[in-house]
Amino acid sequence: GASLAETDRDIEEVKNNNKINQFTMKRVIILSLIALAITAITKAQTKTLPTPGTLNEVSYYNKSGNNLVSLEKGKADFVTKAKGFGFGGAATNYELQGDKSPIRIAAGDSISFIVSMAEGTGDPSAWYILFKSDVKKNKRIANYVNTKVYGGKSGSGDGIIAYTVRSLGNHVFEITPSVKLEKGEYFFVNQGTSLSYGGKGVTAFAFGID
Numbered sequence: 001g002a003s004l005a006e007t008d009r010d011i012e013e014v015k016n017n018n019k020i021n022q023f024t025m026k027r028v029i030i031l032s033l034i035a036l037a038i039t040a041i042t043k044a045q046t047k048t049l050p051t052p053g054t055l056n057e058v059s060y061y062n063k064s065g066n067n068l069v070s071l072e073k074g075k076a077d078f079v080t081k082a083k084g085f086g087f088g089g090a091a092t093n094y095e096l097q098g099d100k101s102p103i104r105i106a107a108g109d110s111i112s113f114i115v116s117m118a119e120g121t122g123d124p125s126a127w128y129i130l131f132k133s134d135v136k137k138n139k140r141i142a143n144y145v146n147t148k149v150y151g152g153k154s155g156s157g158d159g160i161i162a163y164t165v166r167s168l169g170n171h172v173f174e175i176t177p178s179v180k181l182e183k184g185e186y187f188f189v190n191q192g193t194s195l196s197y198g199g200k201g202v203t204a205f206a207f208g209i210d
Contacts, residue, residue, distance in 0.1 A: 058205040076204035101206040130161040
């Protein structure tokens with residue numbers, strides 16, 4: 001029969017093998033959990049964003065619910081007014097009726113919008129301007145351009161908000177303001193719609209930040 005020493009060696013070998021097997025199982029479990037976590041994060045990062053049902057209409061992207069909220073749609077009148085009887089140049093504005101949009105968005109650092117463009121029209125930056133408006137006499141007024149006289153320098157209006165554009169595929173784009181939107185009234189204008197109003201206005205998509 002086997003000696004006592006051989007038996008002890010066999011027992012020790014079994015113990016060592018069990019320890020190795022336990023370590024291997026723990027490692028497999030840990031690696032599996034890490035893989036699941038990475039998969040979950042990847043899925044969250046690559047979630048399918050909603051697509052607008054109507055072309056050329058800007059919607060607010062509600063990230064928490066992964067859904068779109070239609071903005072207030074209306075006509076913004078194209079109005080040019082002289083300053084100082086014309087000697088001070090002129091201000092060209094977009095004027096939208098009403099002092100407050102019914103569409104309210106909570107202030108935050110990651111506000112964005114989504115628009116679906118018609119094929120062949122490029123991205124929204126060629127058509128849409130985002131404004132912060134001033135409220136006067138039940139109107140939201142956005143300063144588009146200021147024109148000077150007697151050699152003065154003309155320039156873009158005070159209320160234009162820069163934004164970045166990200167393609168989501170299939171002519172759908174996400175619009176993200178380049179600065180945090182402070183409390184107030186805002187609206188996009190689609191410059192491509194001016195012909196529909198005889199050059200006297202454009203379609204606007206308005207919202208307010210609270």
